[in-house]
Amino acid sequence: GDSVTQMEGPVTLSEEAFLTINCTYTATGYPSLFWYVQYPGEGLQLLLKATKADDKGSNKGFEATYRKETTSFHLEKGSVQVSDSAVYFCALAGGDMRFGAGTRLTVKP
Amino acid sequence: EAQVTQNPRYLITVTGKKLTVTCSQNMNHEYMSWYRQDPGLGLRQIYYSMNVEVTDKGDVPEGYKVSRKEKRNFPLILESPSPNQTSLYFCASSFGGSRNEQYFGPGTRLTVT
DSSP, X not given: OOEEEEOOSOEEEEXXXXXXXXXXXXXXXXXXXXXXXXXXXXXXXXXXXXXXXXXXXXXXXEEEEOBTTXXXXXXXXXXXXXXXXXXXXXXXXXXXEEEOOOEEEEEEO | OOOEEEEOSEEEEOTTOOEEEEEEESSOOSEEXXXXXXXXXXXXXXXXXXXXXXXXXXXXXXXXXXXXXXXSBOOEXXXXXXGGGOEEEEXXXXXXXXXXXXXXXXXXXXXXX
């Protein structure tokens, strides 16, 4: 069945560092891909999405490109801020809805 | 304000005592879903509903029931809770299905002793 594998955390970075969180997937057909973010004590909220190969999703300085050839959807941000500290989930929606295990990011001043 | 609400937010109960977690959305979304979040496992889908009176199993439906009698409400029922159902539960909704943005509730932390 469909599955999502994302980089294990936790990840700790200094402010203004470059961020990459890796995400790869296995799916039949053509799923939509998402990054959701969860701030402490809250539910998940959509960060960005891509619906077809080569699409780039972007929001709040974060980007991810739907790579069908490598079955990947890596999350990147050029300069992280303390306020980006959260748990990030990669997810796919095809025949099933699948989430990765989550990656906790802590950004230190 | 567009939102998904869940009640209760926190619940401690004993094995075998039936409970219901309510979920309501005010966005007229067709699709609603329940997830449980456990450390190291991410979110796993319990049940989902594409519309009123239409529900289907997700990945981990055992021990849970749902109903969708009204578009806005999607309660999660644990008829006989067990300790392995201790978890953080999220309700979510979206227009048209899981391929669209899902809006999540704040979560319900359930402990079964």
